[in-house]
Amino acid sequence: MPDAPIQSSGPTLLTGSGIRVALGGTEILHGVDVSVSAGEAVAVMGANGSGKSTLIRALVGVLPLTGGEVLYDGAPITAGARAQLGYVPQRITAAGGVSATAVEVVTSGLLGHGRLRPPRDAKHRVMAALDELGVADLAKRDVGSLSGGQQQRVLIARAMVRDPKLLVLDEPMTGVDLQSQVALVHTIEHLKAHGAGIIVVLHEIGPLATLIDTAVVLDHGVVSFRGAPPRDLGIHALPGHEHTHAHEDPRPPASGPYLEVRQ
């Protein structure tokens, strides 16, 4: 991560254009455009089944595209480019049959294309990432025995240990405790300040409201709204959502976060 903080959005990091994805023969996304720039936080929102998670799983290369393309730094995304990407899935998708400690899970974040073994300073970096998320005391604990919020923080640490230029999170606020929400807000603030891009799937904009620059609302696999997020909490306040009417001034207040996180 660069040392000098960057305050405004920079060049485009990731662009998904005309993204089409089919699951089990059914098209879920019907040509979605989304992009995120350095220092920008983009929230992908929408009702259940609208295709939010499918979109970001396609962007990070977990799901194959049936149409469209994903560009990173203006070129088609490669396995090598994914080294600059930190992905936080909604939960550990393949809960293993063998227990693993938080350190072991976070260490796997140091691997990637052309790097099948962790670097020499792995231990130091892993502990620093756990410390940053406030879970250093859980380093030797079995991840499976941790609470939902603690597990989420370990998964964020696994993404952060990569020093990502782009952090992609799938519903990180769902079912986690306040402390974990605060840790996530700090993480996103820190990343934004240092010029990283963020794409986050949210069901409700909630505590992240003041950090989100752009909201992209999906409805049945197409973008129904794109712009600054609304003042109100929740997706029901967003223009384009099927249960709402047009919102006149969706821009959030300049100050006054919904959740006070500074101590």
Place this chain on the structure above:
Amino acid sequence: MNLLLDPLVQRMLIAGLVVGIAAPIVGTYLVQRRMALLGDGIGHVALAGVAAGWLAGSIAGIAERDALALPGAIIFAIAGAGIIERMRARGTAAADVVMAILFYGGIALGVLLIGASGGTSTNLLGYLFGSISTVSWQDVWVSVILAGVIIAIGIGLRRALFAVTHDQEFASASGLPVNVLNMVVAVLAAVTITVSMRVVGVLLVSALMIVPVAIAQLMTHSFDRTMLIAMGIGAALTLIGIAITLYVNLQPGALIVVLGVLTYAAVASVVSIRRRRKARVSA
């Protein structure tokens, strides 16, 4: 002690030791992926490979008709592991159905091929139940080399193999070669089964991969330590099992597995008693 000078005993102990160390390494990844029974599926395919090796040996007129049994087993096992992995990755069929088809197909093909080579199904018994007392020095060195490869890859790539078996989605998003690493696990399993076949037999080979891991899991929460402890337990079980059969007329493969199951029961009991005591103290 004089027994240790006997070349037969030396061969048995070396073959048992390398298999006892290598099998739980692969077993840790299979348990991690919740595919503990994969070894059984591949084992049965390997049996068909043994029979195919016999048939090839017969056709080629090789004096020792089982000379090609091991190469045959390796080829079939790797092919079987590859098929299982491809089907698992694509989700084209339920894993348990694929496994069942390999079970039945492997054993039936094995019996047919051994018949075609002029043998009978009794020729397969040594492979079904193990025949460690018949291993030659050549078998031992092949086992040592293959086990060495399994240990080197299984431990050397453990972080990447852990990443891919623990959370494939994250590994894929990180740019790790997920398909290649999955295939590495499958091929390691195939080679382990082939190497272990002579020690414990196809029917029990999976036990040697899984039971030490199950015991180790009762002792630690760490993935690395689970693997390490399982390797130690695997080595101890095979050495103790073989040593006992030097004095008592028992089948080594079966004894090794029974010792493993008894150890699991004993460790599980101790862990359970400790937990209850701990709960009582803190209550």
